[in-house]
Amino acid sequence: MTTRPGRPGGDRRGVTAPETVASSGRPRLSGPRLFAGWGDDRDRGAFTAEFAAGLPALMALLGIGLTAVLAILTKLQCVDAAREVALAESRGESLEVASRLVPDGASIRVGGDGDSVTVRIEAPIRMFGIDLPGAVIQGGAVAAREPEQVTF
Template identity: 35%
Template sequence: MTAELALALPAVVGVLVVVLLLATAATSQLRCADAARAGARAAALGEPTGVVTAIADRLAGPGASVRVDHDGVWVTVTVRRSLASGPLGVGDLTAQASATARVEP
């Protein structure tokens, strides 16, 4: 029984690390989507770009970058946030979301 446990334990730990990494990535993606949606809503209501950026940045969390694009009728807010890959070293992972809203008259 001890030999089986010694062989299986690294695999269990590896699966646990992968599950935690996926949960972190999913949470970051949802935060970016919420931040983009809230930023687009604020921009559509006429808030200045600095306020829109502050709203989206606060909701997306640390390390997020926010871009606001106006084309007169529509406003698009894009939020991007890098994720730590942890001990897996899978490279740079990035969560990104954008939302578009019609500017209110």
């Protein structure tokens, strides 16, 4: 190593300049490295391996999150459709409204007594267009029957 003179103004220590490698022209660093891992071939490809291992887990979490959002939307559709069907049945109207509002693959049960109408709608939870076995969303509504109109 070559020694440069110290700084003017009282610094008496000499600053050592790194030697250069003749073939590359870059300075050769001796001693501790500033950034661990630079030039170290043991860590080569580590990010790729970690990314390849973590990507399926990330995709699974994304799929579960999307399924949860779709389950909430299906629940809202079931409750909305049950309310509309209960109101239509309490008025004595046809149940055509049910076919427009219920989710795909849903089943509708209408019951009740002389004073009220009870509607229960069940729909399967879907994940990427496939019904999950045993996972069903339910929505229900109750409406009071309206008195029949008397004509004069």
